[in-house]
Amino acid sequence: MAKTKAKLKRKVSKLKKKVKGLKAEIKAQSTQPAVSPLAPSEGFPALPEIGGVTFAAGAASVKYKNRTDVMLAHVAKGSAVAGVFTRSSTRSAPVLDCQAKLVELQKTDVVEDALGVVVNSGNSNAFTGQVGAKSVEFVCAAAAKTLGVGAGNILTSSTGVIGQPLPHDRITAVLDDLAKGLDPSRGEEAAQAIMTTDTFPKGVAASVEIDGKQVNIAGFAKGSGMIAPDMATMLVYIFTDAAITSAAFQALVSDHNKTTFNAITVDSDTSTSDTLLAFATGAAGNARISDAQSADGQKLGAALQSVMRDLAHLVVKDGEGATKFLEVAVTGASDDASAQIVALAIANSPLVKTAVAGEDPNWGRVVMAVGKSGEPADRDKIAIRFGDILVAENGWVSPEYTEQQGVDYMKQQDLRIATDLGIGEGAATVWTCDLTHGYITINADYRS
Numbered sequence: 001m002a003k004t005k006a007k008l009k010r011k012v013s014k015l016k017k018k019v020k021g022l023k024a025e026i027k028a029q030s031t032q033p034a035v036s037p038l039a040p041s042e043g044f045p046a047l048p049e050i051g052g053v054t055f056a057a058g059a060a061s062v063k064y065k066n067r068t069d070v071m072l073a074h075v076a077k078g079s080a081v082a083g084v085f086t087r088s089s090t091r092s093a094p095v096l097d098c099q100a101k102l103v104e105l106q107k108t109d110v111v112e113d114a115l116g117v118v119v120n121s122g123n124s125n126a127f128t129g130q131v132g133a134k135s136v137e138f139v140c141a142a143a144a145k146t147l148g149v150g151a152g153n154i155l156t157s158s159t160g161v162i163g164q165p166l167p168h169d170r171i172t173a174v175l176d177d178l179a180k181g182l183d184p185s186r187g188e189e190a191a192q193a194i195m196t197t198d199t200f201p202k203g204v205a206a207s208v209e210i211d212g213k214q215v216n217i218a219g220f221a222k223g224s225g226m227i228a229p230d231m232a233t234m235l236v237y238i239f240t241d242a243a244i245t246s247a248a249f250q251a252l253v254s255d256h257n258k259t260t261f262n263a264i265t266v267d268s269d270t271s272t273s274d275t276l277l278a279f280a281t282g283a284a285g286n287a288r289i290s291d292a293q294s295a296d297g298q299k300l301g302a303a304l305q306s307v308m309r310d311l312a313h314l315v316v317k318d319g320e321g322a323t324k325f326l327e328v329a330v331t332g333a334s335d336d337a338s339a340q341i342v343a344l345a346i347a348n349s350p351l352v353k354t355a356v357a358g359e360d361p362n363w364g365r366v367v368m369a370v371g372k373s374g375e376p377a378d379r380d381k382i383a384i385r386f387g388d389i390l391v392a393e394n395g396w397v398s399p400e401y402t403e404q405q406g407v408d409y410m411k412q413q414d415l416r417i418a419t420d421l422g423i424g425e426g427a428a429t430v431w432t433c434d435l436t437h438g439y440i441t442i443n444a445d446y447r448s
Helices: 002-030 093-105 129-147 168-172 175-180 187-193 246-257 295-317 336-348 350-357 364-372 403-410 437-444
Strands: 053-058 070-075 080-085 115-123 154-161 202-210 213-222 235-240 275-280 325-333 383-386 389-393 414-420 426-433
Touching: 053 175, 053 187, 070 175, 070 187, 070 235, 080 093, 080 246, 093 129, 093 154, 093 275, 115 129, 115 187, 115 235, 129 154, 129 168, 129 175, 154 275, 187 202, 187 213, 202 295, 213 295, 235 295, 246 275, 246 295, 295 325, 295 426, 325 336, 336 350, 336 364, 336 414, 336 426, 350 364, 364 414, 383 403, 389 403
Parallel strands: 115 154, 235 275, 325 414
Antiparallel strands: 053 070, 070 115, 080 275, 202 213, 213 235, 325 426, 383 389, 383 414
16 A cells, blocks of 8 residues: 555656646747847848858757757867956856866967857856856766867856756757757857847847958857846857957957946846857958957957947847837046946936836936946036937036927937036946836746
8 A cells, every 4th residue: 555655656746747847848938028129120130151160059958848958169270269257256167167268278379179169048057066067077078079179178158047957968968969960050040049038139240351351250149137247147159250369369359348248237137157258260361460459450359349239239129128228328427437337327227227118207317326326426517418408417407408308209219318427538338228017027937
């Protein structure tokens, strides 16, 4: 009798697990968020194929069944590599592993052997202790064997739920099949594989002539919530066929990160997993750039900056529940660093963001945010503009401003709030989105 009861309990337990799995699968398939109203109307762009780079993507059931959730990239030997990462004190195991490997990979101008990149969505492998570090080891070892390179040349990223062990065996099980499907044209599939609460894949491309050669840049990113400076959960992968040393490439990426990914915020929360990895294969055939400040370095940097900025904007435009895209510009600050703090105080203010969501031109909330920032400002010299409309000047509402002007302006999807503090030459611009009921709905249900 006891044995029969035990068997029944085991059967019931298995059935409960099966039902739970089916519910999760049904939810994954039936509750995909509607595409953001701020998404590009033309959809994902046609990314140029980058010589020396191939992609593959597939479903490993990391969290949900039948969802594309793993991407594999192969980068040819002789490439330069650069990266920037979250400065969170609770960085994930993949981030720590990438940071350590980059130190070694950047000791030479270019990496002698080929490189591999493995990214999964559904699980961030963060706050998982030594178990998480071992999972990274297993994935890197399997990918290295599959691609025929050393494990030190495999870089991984994970995004999704924090605090749950990564089912790395599900990832390693699909790597051989992914490797067979590597192709230079599969960038969009790779971009889709890294999405979590994103409502659309994000890709950007640019080209520039350097040394008489056409140089192409292609990048894709994921990010929707848990977005704030310090490498604004966000993952970014950029590929170019430019010939450049790793040191010069790193200088460009680090510099332009300040005015792109470190100048966006959705909800003021910094992820444990933020990663930007960039690769330059040299396939364009230009004379190799060794100085980021050289004329050719600056040319490449300008094109790179445009790709990074546009990807950063797409992350904000896919902000969880977003209906408005907002640029916040601050001038007249004591210095640029102070201007950045004030701009972020405005952009991160729940009161400002909800006013934008409600199309309420409540400029008093901007005044509040300036004051709470703690940065120097002259109350009687502050000026505020909504787009080209002068709302306040000399510390008081402009005599020419009417409430109807503000109401009409706030109905637009793309908005700009400019504030001059009246005390110096410091300036900064950041980008954010509004705060709606949609953000609460998405995050209240995120783990269920």
